[in-house]
Amino acid sequence: MPVEPSDTHLAGPRDDEPADARRFVEETPKDTGHGRSPYERDRARVLHSAAFRRLAAKTQVHVAGTDDFLRTRLTHSLEVAQIAREMGARLGCDPDVVDTAGLAHDLGHPPFGHNGEEALDRLAAGCGGFEGNAQTLRVLTRLEAKVLGPDGVPAGLNLTRASLDAVSKYPWPRRSGQRKFGVYADDRPVFDWLRAGVPDGGVRRCLEAQVMDWSDDVAYSVHDVEDGIHGGYVSLRPLLDDPDERAALCVDVAAVYSGESPADLNEVLVDLLDEPVLARLAAYDGSHRAQVALKATTSVLTGRFVAGVVAATRERFGPGPHRRYAADLVVPRRIRAQCALLKGIAWRYVMRRPDARARYDRQREILTDLVSVLADRAPDALDPVFAPLWRAAGTDVARLRVVVDQVASLTDPAAVAWHDRLVRPGR
Template sequence: MSGPPPDAGPDAQRRVAEPAKDTGQGRSPYERDRARVLHSAAFRRLAAKTQVHTAGTDDFLRTRLTHSLEVAQIAREMGARLGCDPDVVDVAGLAHDLGHPPFGHNGEAALDLLASPCGGFEGNAQTLRVLTRLEAKVLAPDGSSAGLNLTRASLDAVGKYPWPRRPGQRKFGVYADDADVFGWIRAGAPPGDRRCLEAQVMDWADDVAYSVHDVEDGIHGGYVSLRPLLADADERAALCADVAATYSGESLAALGEVLVDLLADPVLAPLAGYDGSHRAQAALKATTSVLTGRFVSAAVAATEERYGPGPHRRYAADLVVPRPVRARCALLKGIALRYVMRRPGSRDRYERQRQILAELVATLVARAPDALDPVFAPLWRAAPDDAARLRVVVDQVASLTDPAAMAWHGRLVTRGAPPIGAPTS
């Protein structure tokens, strides 16, 4: 079953009408979307935002920017094989982390607590806010910002969690005060929370990149070794418990079986005895390439087995990922969690990061609007109540890179000096 042409009708609409552009390039609406994300300030800032390792600590390691580029490449190829418009899935991969704050998921959790009076904080909901409100590109007729004013199809593809915050649910994709634009994006979507195929492709590409590349970075950095898992059944059980609690709904027994198979896979052999040499790096890269290819091919094959050869796009199909493949991916993510994110010394570093954000938010709340950037100060003045003003402060802090957050804290909190037009990147 195939969907409509990729640039037809409502999918290609923008919320704010724009004059036709005749540059002689003949670009599709989705190619324009991709260019807008690539040229945005929010995308540039990802270069100094933490992925798993703190940004700037090692030139080999990934940042949010390189991770996003890799997700986009994986999503584009996987989507093209299924018949999705390649630029739509590319946009989704490039844009999916634009809302992530300083200090990675630790910063996200800290801001969620700090923002509880205004509805909390979630990186995916913040991404929607960046794309449709905060990034400077297009103005609505009333003078308000329409963000990048991307097409409906591209914005829908970025939506990993197309629902508002709900009790007991950690992930969500829209704040209450962005409900109007969210409703516009979801016009024509099936009832309920179903994600379009492009969003599912991006989400799986994100999981694949996260799992494989973070283990690669961990091995290069000397944090990850498979030897404890190979030698110790208790360590394997502990890893499976971490994965079941964080990344997977599979039982401990099922995860244990998949882990044994994963550790016995010859493709992982180059991970042992890694010494950083050119030969070792090439072998490590070959391993990550094979694992990525397997994860992608398994999803494409299973989807085509269920729905036929396609082309498939939008709501014509759902991505099918076999359960053992999802479990393998989750176990790799668990390896990064257990041996990289929870390595010795991490707890103190995470606590310091949370303290920096808490003190920065408190100081900006007290000193706004003067301490805010020129982009955010007018939004603070126009906010109707304290909750809305807090949201503006959180938007400001979330926009900062890791180094900028520390610099702002040093200037405003540690030294207490007045701001001097400090940049947000």
């Protein structure tokens, strides 16, 4: 239930509350006898949010719902949160802050994964573009229904400063020539509040955000390969047998995921494929024994990527505890290269497979049609959550942003259903 405006007011300094635990809209304390920390409350708010539930039907790499084994944005987010919580705890971060960041980091992703994100970025050019991380901040601080400010303006989940900062993977506005950014122009007030006091010119990421980001890399590099092998899209045999195929993969990875040269990546790849835990997957047949071997491989790789980073960070900054801006995460060069190569395997053999092009084109067509028809039929065609926001928008730019918010909120099946209803009625 939303907090009534009379129960909230703009947050100001309080003697009994550290700055990291403050909320943009101050709330009347509740459940004081339960002893929950502000960060435990943040985690619960994300878990119980509608945006989090919708991740169950949003594409990770494979289309959501096509195979019960494969991951969705929801299962991916749960795995990122688990990895982040464990890694953060080893370093001395508040475990609930990094857990919250892992759970929340993909709330802003639209239907159809990164393909949908790229499509909406083009469609939203007139209102500053679209970026999943900037949209996540918008969901957390504006769109999700939980708290209202004293003026009745939605404040989203109204998470603490520390948790919002931990979700800020790219803590800067859009820059020329740079695809990734973390805040839209009209969300700057809450962004400036959560980033107040950040050292080193205000663009440094807190340790918790770095832990979440590396946990995200680990999760999708390892798990996307696991899903690809199980689904029959990825076979390691060509990489084991063919030097030219290894070289081609390394060229792809150098172009998309790594600053390493293809030659240096090839050296790391040869060593990686030579490890028994990976080599034995070349004969994967989907049997129970094969699935055990596959799961053992993901466990070994995940453990290596976490332990190696924790050890390197402690070596540079001491045993800790470390949190916020007391340290930076140290990722050894070889571990980063191994992770990039696994990402490249998923990209080359799953996301770029020949039969994917027609599906990607259709997905972009659906989102293009939806933005167009909703812009024409708003506010009547919008959900009750978004229609008042459209009416309150004072410019065409602001109204376009509301339409994009509506489309971005949809799950994959909902986007198709809305398209059938609004664009292709009666067909």
